[in-house]
Amino acid sequence: MKSSRITLKDLAKDLNLSPSTISRALGNHPAISDFTKKRVQNRAEELGFRLNSIASSFRKKKTDSIGIIVPRIDIHFHSLVISGIEEYAYNNGYHVTIFQSKDLLKREKEIAKILQTKMVDGIIICLSIETKNCDHFKKFDKLGVPMVFYDRVPTDFEANKIVINDFESAYTATEHLINAGCKRIGHIAGNQTTDIFKARLEGYKAALKKHKLPIDSSLILPTNNLNYEEGVKCAQKYMELPELPDGIFCANDYTAVSIIQVFRKAEIKIPRQVAIVGFSNYPISKIIEPNLTTINDRAFQMGEASAKLLIRQIEEKNDFIESETITLKTELIIRESSAKVPVTKKVVSQK
Amino acid sequence: MKSSRITLKDLAKDLNLSPSTISRALGNHPAISDFTKKRVQNRAEELGFRLNSIASSFRKKKTDSIGIIVPRIDIHFHSLVISGIEEYAYNNGYHVTIFQSKDLLKREKEIAKILQTKMVDGIIICLSIETKNCDHFKKFDKLGVPMVFYDRVPTDFEANKIVINDFESAYTATEHLINAGCKRIGHIAGNQTTDIFKARLEGYKAALKKHKLPIDSSLILPTNNLNYEEGVKCAQKYMELPELPDGIFCANDYTAVSIIQVFRKAEIKIPRQVAIVGFSNYPISKIIEPNLTTINDRAFQMGEASAKLLIRQIEEKNDFIESETITLKTELIIRESSAKVPVTKKVVSQK
DNA sequence: CTGAAAGCGCTTACAG
DNA sequence: CTGAAAGCGCTTACAG
Numbered sequence: 001m002k003s004s005r006i007t008l009k010d011l012a013k014d015l016n017l018s019p020s021t022i023s024r025a026l027g028n029h030p031a032i033s034d035f036t037k038k039r040v041q042n043r044a045e046e047l048g049f050r051l052n053s054i055a056s057s058f059r060k061k062k063t064d065s066i067g068i069i070v071p072r073i074d075i076h077f078h079s080l081v082i083s084g085i086e087e088y089a090y091n092n093g094y095h096v097t098i099f100q101s102k103d104l105l106k107r108e109k110e111i112a113k114i115l116q117t118k119m120v121d122g123i124i125i126c127l128s129i130e131t132k133n134c135d136h137f138k139k140f141d142k143l144g145v146p147m148v149f150y151d152r153v154p155t156d157f158e159a160n161k162i163v164i165n166d167f168e169s170a171y172t173a174t175e176h177l178i179n180a181g182c183k184r185i186g187h188i189a190g191n192q193t194t195d196i197f198k199a200r201l202e203g204y205k206a207a208l209k210k211h212k213l214p215i216d217s218s219l220i221l222p223t224n225n226l227n228y229e230e231g232v233k234c235a236q237k238y239m240e241l242p243e244l245p246d247g248i249f250c251a252n253d254y255t256a257v258s259i260i261q262v263f264r265k266a267e268i269k270i271p272r273q274v275a276i277v278g279f280s281n282y283p284i285s286k287i288i289e290p291n292l293t294t295i296n297d298r299a300f301q302m303g304e305a306s307a308k309l310l311i312r313q314i315e316e317k318n319d320f321i322e323s324e325t326i327t328l329k330t331e332l333i334i335r336e337s338s339a340k341v342p343v344t345k346k347v348v349s350q351k
Numbered sequence: 352m353k354s355s356r357i358t359l360k361d362l363a364k365d366l367n368l369s370p371s372t373i374s375r376a377l378g379n380h381p382a383i384s385d386f387t388k389k390r391v392q393n394r395a396e397e398l399g400f401r402l403n404s405i406a407s408s409f410r411k412k413k414t415d416s417i418g419i420i421v422p423r424i425d426i427h428f429h430s431l432v433i434s435g436i437e438e439y440a441y442n443n444g445y446h447v448t449i450f451q452s453k454d455l456l457k458r459e460k461e462i463a464k465i466l467q468t469k470m471v472d473g474i475i476i477c478l479s480i481e482t483k484n485c486d487h488f489k490k491f492d493k494l495g496v497p498m499v500f501y502d503r504v505p506t507d508f509e510a511n512k513i514v515i516n517d518f519e520s521a522y523t524a525t526e527h528l529i530n531a532g533c534k535r536i537g538h539i540a541g542n543q544t545t546d547i548f549k550a551r552l553e554g555y556k557a558a559l560k561k562h563k564l565p566i567d568s569s570l571i572l573p574t575n576n577l578n579y580e581e582g583v584k585c586a587q588k589y590m591e592l593p594e595l596p597d598g599i600f601c602a603n604d605y606t607a608v609s610i611i612q613v614f615r616k617a618e619i620k621i622p623r624q625v626a627i628v629g630f631s632n633y634p635i636s637k638i639i640e641p642n643l644t645t646i647n648d649r650a651f652q653m654g655e656a657s658a659k660l661l662i663r664q665i666e667e668k669n670d671f672i673e674s675e676t677i678t679l680k681t682e683l684i685i686r687e688s689s690a691k692v693p694v695t696k697k698v699v700s701q702k
Numbered sequence: 703c704t705g706a707a708a709g710c711g712c713t714t715a716c717a718g
Numbered sequence: 719c720t721g722a723a724a725g726c727g728c729t730t731a732c733a734g
Contacts, residue, residue: 005494007710007711007712008711008712008713009711009712017720017721018720018721018722019711019712019713019721019722020713020714020720020721020722020723021719021720021721023712023713023714024713024714024719024720027713031719031720032719032720033719033720036719036720048490050464050467050468051468051711051712052468052470052710052711052712053468053469053470053712054405054408054409054414054469054470054710054711054712055409055710055711055712055713055726056711056712056713057405057712058403058405058406058409058710058711058712058726058727058728059711059712059713059714059725059726060712060713060714060726061726063405065448072434073424073430073433073434073437074427074430074431074433074434074651076425076427076430079424079425079427079430080425082424082425082449083423083424083425083451086424086449086450086451087451090450090451095448095449095450095465095469096448096449097416097446097447097448097449098433098437098446098447098448098449099437099441099446100434100437100438100441113401114446116401117401117402117403117404118404118405118446119403119404119405139399143356228638257638261638261640283635284634284635284638287579287608287612287635287639288638289612300425356727358726358727358728359727359728359729360727360728368704368705369704369705369706370705370706370727370728370729371704371705371706371707371729371730372703372704372705374728374729374730375703375704375729375730378729382703382704383703383704384703384704387703387704402727402728403726403727403728404728405726405727405728406710406726406727406728406729407727407728407729408728409710409711409712409726409727409728410709410710410727410728410729410730411710411728411729411730412710
C-alpha cells in the first residue's frame with residue numbers, strides 16, 4: 001500500500017550523477033555548478049522527490065525541531081505564546097512539537113524523558129504549577145540541549161528565561177488606581193506558591209507604601225487559581241466588609257470580570273464606586289462592560305522572544321554565556337473600568 | 352560542548368551483550384529472558400541511556416508523530432481541538448507537531464511540502480479559508496500517509512472527516528427560538544464560501560419552513576469573519592429596520608455577544624424583546640449577561656476523535672476502507688438569552 | 703534465548 | 719566542480 005518513496009539515490013541514478021552531488025545540489029552547496037543545480041532541482045520537482053528529513057536529521061544530528069511543554073494548550077495565554085513560538089520558528093526553518101503537562105509534575109517529568117529521546121534541538125517550557133525543582137530538566141544541560149523558560153520559570157537553577165516584570169506591572173497598575181483617586185485599594189492575589197503572583201502582590205504593596213496608603217490585609221484576598229468562581233467569592237467577601245474598597249487590582253482578568261459582574265448586579269457602580277484593574281488583556285477585557293483596564297502581558301511576544309532566544313542559543317553555541325533572562329515591557333491599557341473621572345483612551349508603557 | 356550521548360552499542364559493550372539483545376530488551380521483546388531485560392533496563396537507567404528515537408524512526412520508517420495544520424493556534428476553537436488531539440495522541444504514544452496556515456493557501460501548500468519531508472505518520476488538517484481544492488494534499492494519499500480533516504473539510508475529494516452536523520445544529524437552534532415564541536427570526540450568517548456556514552444558513556431556513564414562518568431576506572445578514580465588529584454592524588442594521596426581529600440565531604458566539612451588547616445599550620430587552628442564540632459555546636457565553644444560549648460544538652471531542660481515527664488508520668492500514676466521516680453530536684445549551692419565558696437550565700442534545 | 707550482519711537514506715571529509 | 723566511501727544509531731530477518 002505505502003508506495004515506496006523516491007530516494008536521493010534513485011534521483012542520482014536517474015540523472016547519472018552521484019548521490020553526493022544530488023545532496024549538495026539540493027542543499028544549494030556553493031561548489032556545485034548552477035547548471036547542475038538547476039538540472040537536479042528540476043528533475044526532483046518532476047519526480048516529486050522529497051528529501052527524507054528523518055534520514056537527514058539522523059545523519060546531521062540536527063532535527064530542526066523545538067519541543068514545547070505547556071500546562072495546557074487551551075489556556076488563551078499559552079495558545080498565544082505557542083502561536084508566537086510557531087510563527088518565529090516557522091520563519092526560521094524550525095518546527096514545534098507540543099506537549100501538555102496538565103500542570104502535573106509527574107507528567108512533566110515523563111515528557112522530559114520523552115524529549116530526551118526525540119533529539120529536539122531545544123526546548124521551551126512553562127513549568128507546571130506543581131513543579132518545585134527542575135532536576136528533571138538538568139539532563140538537557142548535560143546533553144547540550146538549550147532550554148528557555150517563560151512565565152513560570154525555575155528559581156532553583158540558572159536558566160534562560162523570558163518574563164515580564166510582574167512587580168513593576170503590579171506597581172504601575174496599583175499606582176494608576178491611586179492616581180485615579182482611590183484610597184482603599186484591594187488586591188485579588190494569585191497562588192502565593194507561584195513567584196509571579198507573589199511579585200504582583202509585592203508590587204501592589206510597594207505602590208501603596210510609596211503613596212503612604214495603609215496596607216489593609218482585609219482587602220487582600222487570596223485565591224488558588226484565579227478563576228471566575230473564586231472571583232465571585234472574593235466579590236462577595238468585599239461586599240461583607242463594613243466598607244467597600246474604592247479600587248481593586250486583580251491578579252488576572254477573570255477575577256476582575258467576575259468582580260465587575262457581581263458588583264453590577266448589586267448595583268455597585270464601576271468605576272465610580274469601585275475602580276477595577278485586571279491583568280493579562282484577555283479578549284474579554286475589551287468586551288466586558290465597562291471595558292476592563294488591564295496589563296498587556298505580551299503573550300505573543302513572549303512566544304516570539306522565547307523562540308528567538310532558543311534558536312540563537314541552538315545556532316551560536318556561545319560557550320561564554322551561562323544563561324540569559326529577557327524581561328519584556330508590559331503596558332497598562334486604560335479603559336473604562338478605572339475611569340473615576342472620565343478619561344480619553346490612553347496607554348501607559350512600563351519603562 | 353555537546354557531551355556525546357551514550358549509544359545502544361556503548362550499553363552493549365558495557366554489559367557484554369550484543370546490540371541486538373539490548374535493542375530487544377529495551378523494546379520488551381518476548382524472546383528475551385526476564386533476567387536479561389532487568390539487567391539491561393537497570394543499567395540503562397544507571398547510565399542515563401536514552402534511545403535515539405530519530406535513529407529508531409529512521410530505521411523503522413515510523414516516527415510516531417502526527418502533523419497538525421490549523422489556521423491559527425490562538426483561536427479558542429482550534430486550541431481546544433489541538434488540546435484534544437495532543438491528549439489522545441500522548442496517551443497512545445504519539446506526539447504532535449503543529450503548523451499554522453494563518454488562513455493562507457500559499458502557506459498551507461508550503462506546510463504540506465514540509466510535512467512530506469518530515470515523515471509524519473499521519474496528518475490532521477483544518478483547511479485555510481482560502482483553500483478551494485486539495486490538490487496539495489493528494490500526495491499524502493500516494494505516500495500512504497493517512498489524513499483526517501476537521502471542521503473545514505474538503506468537498507472535492509474523498510477524505511476522512513470529523514464534523515458536526517451544522518445543518519441540524521442550526522435547525523435545532525432556530526427551532527428553539529420558534530418554540531420560545533419567536534416569529535421574526537434573523538440570522539447572522541458566516542462566510543458563504545465556507546460549507547459549514549452555508550449549512551448553518553440552510554438549517555435556519557429549513558426550521559423556518561418547517562414551522563411555516565416566512566423567510567425574510569432583510570433579516571439574514573451576511574458577514575465575512577463573524578467577528579465582534581461585524582456583529583456590531585449587524586446589530587445596527589437590525590435597529591434600522593422598520594421592525595426589529597424578535598429572535599436572532601447567530602452563526603457564532605462573538606457576533607451574538609456583540610448583538611447583546613449593542614441592543615442592551617439601546618435599551619432593547621434581551622431576551623424579552625429579542626431572543627439570541629449563538630454557536631460554539633465559547634467561554635464568554637457563560638459570562639456575558641444575559642448568559643448566551645448556544646451550541647456546544649464539541650471542539651475538544653473533535654480533536655480526540657480526529658486523533659483516534661487517524662491513529663487507527665495509521666495502525667490498521669485497512670485497505671478496504673476508502674474513507675470515513677464521523678459526525679459528532681452537538682448540544683443546545685439553553686441559557687438566559689433565549690428565555691422569553693423564564694426556563695430552568697436545561698440541555699437538549701441533538702439526536 | 704542471543705548474536706552477527708545488513709541496511710535504513712542521507713551527508714561530508716577526503717580525494718581528485 | 720564531482721565522486722567514492724564511510725558512517726550516523728538503531729532494528730530485524732536470519733541463523734544457531
